[in-house]
Amino acid sequence: MFLKELNLSNFRNYKECRLNFFKNKTIFVGKNAQGKTNLLESIYYLSTLSSIRASNDNELILKGQEVAKISCVVNKYDTDIKLDVILNPPKKKVIKVNTLKKTRYSNFIGNLAIINFCINDLLLLRGNPSDRRKWIDDAIGQLYPAYRDRLSRYNKIRLQRSNLIKEYKGKASLNYYQQDFISVWNDQFIIAGSNLVHLRQKFLKEIQARAMEKHKHISYGDELLCIKYNSSVAGDFNCLEDNVQPPGLIAELFEQNIKKKQKEELIRGQTLIGPHRDDISFFINDLEARQYASQGQQRTVVLALKLAELDFVENIIHDNPLLLLDDVLAELDKFRQQYLLDSLKKNTQTIITTVDVEKFDSDYLKDVDLYTVEAGTVRR
Ligand SMILES: Nc1ncnc2c1ncn2[C@@H]1O[C@H](COP(=O)(O)OP(=O)(O)OP(=O)(O)O)[C@@H](O)[C@H]1O
Ligand SMILES: [Mg+2]
Incomplete structure (x- = not known):
């Protein structure tokens, strides 16, 4: 184009x-x-x-x-x-x-x-989780346009649910009606969120394969890059080794984890789980890049990621x-x-x-x- x-x-x-x-x-x-x-x-x-x-x-x-x-x-x-x-x-x-x-x-x-590559991206590894989520959300949104609609639907549901949790803040337990009300919101929250997690896993799995090759080349074949998607919903997803989970399975895990968290959510009056709290981490030869990689190594990771994104987008949109x-x-x-x-x-x-x-x-x-x-x- x-x-x-x-x-x-x-x-x-x-x-x-x-x-x-x-x-x-x-x-x-x-x-x-x-x-x-x-x-x-x-x-x-x-x-x-x-x-x-x-x-x-x-x-x-x-x-x-x-x-x-x-x-x-x-x-x-x-x-x-x-x-x-x-x-x-x-x-x-x-x-x-x-x-x-x-x-x-x-x-x-x-x-x-488009693929955007700016100076801030060079700090992607050290930046905030929200920067990394923005990177994949914008990228996935371009590839699967429905993703943006789903993301905004998820955020609307999350807001409603968070307001309810705030209202119930401090309650040790909920009565039948309150529990029923929150369950209705939970169901919608889980459906909307599981789909996002599934598409993020799918995207990162594609990026992993491509970025690893490019990274190997730039680092003269010495280093192995591995991406992990750390999800509060479905646990850690190793993009190199794990298979993408179907949305149904992610929904089951989401439901289990949301039940486990309910007490803490009510104490703090906050939504503590969901794809809006997820993060991505990068490993070079099993060491987490954010903590261990030199500035040059971190730049290499980002360059490999951006080129992988370019390659993937080209492939999808022909x-x-x-x-x-x-x-x-x-x-x-x-x-x-x-x-x-x-x-x-x-x-x-x-x-x-x-x-x-x-x-x-x-x-x-x-x-x-x-x-x-x-x-x-x-x-x-
Ligand atoms: N809404 C706005 N209305 C008027 N001016 C604005 C607005 N938003 C940003 N600017 C001005 O735009 C300028 C910044 O533009 P931009 O970030 O594109 O600079 P740049 O040429 O990329 O600079 P650098 O080389 O430092 O990155 C600033 O002077 C800023 O005050
Ligand atoms: Mg500028």
Whole structure:
């Protein structure tokens, strides 16, 4: 696929911005705080309907304005698709595909597939569990668009259930009606959550196989990467050795664990179990990378993960997703930089931001569209 046009209005520090892409390689260069990441963020939003960094849509709107618009034209299998997003919080965002309004996110997501790799990702292993969950949730959401709908349904149920637990906080035991009420919520919570855990296991199993190979290559065959999905619902899932559990089995485990936790949940007045509390850990030759790996080793893991994601997405959609590299290429040493660039298919559209174009290999700069970004304006 190829991103042909990007149009922004009142998005972040852009009043108006119209961009056309011509080549497979685009570089946005500019000093700090000029709007380079904001451009990639808008593309990320058109792909996932979620921001890379903002916790709410208000942050995405140019200060002093109320409505922001992001749109693009993407060419897929020789057909142009127009995507529009209108942000006008607290109203629900308006999303359109080829000018037709869509009510479900799943009817929008999947039109523009991207892999985003930014400097923060280099800290993925050391970051918060929520960063790692966001990584897989956004990635799975692109592959199985219904995942986003399920995730938001799960979060709604979780909120309702949490409110109930808060209301019952401090009770040593519940009466018949209260127990019945909570059981109704538990049933829905379990169905919604088990599916998420199942799809996460499935995704990580695919990533494991691919990332391990890439990781072996970058580490000269010395190191074995193993991913573990640590679930409060279904226990630890070793992506190398374990088989993906069917949703029914996960639901049974969820039910058992939720019963075990009920007392503690009531004491603390909090939901203590569910995929929203799960995490992912990475092991190199059986040692947990977060604690034991050097900075270079951690970067290698992240690079292998991102390339595995790229490979997996390509395989599923039978097309090349866009690759967004925010500041990251210059952070990799020559060998890793070259490995990443060599791993790209010839027609993978790559959009890169950097403060310093000098750091790029002169070979790479040969057939590149170079833009300068300065205070919310982009010049070719
Ligand atoms: N909602 C908003 N309204 C107006 N300006 C905003 C808004 N959100 C962010 N900005 C501004 O956008 C700029 C940051 O843009 P961005 O993160 O894209 O910078 P960058 O060019 O990637 O910089 P760096 O090289 O440091 O990563 C900041 O100056 C910030 O104040
Ligand atoms: Mg930036």
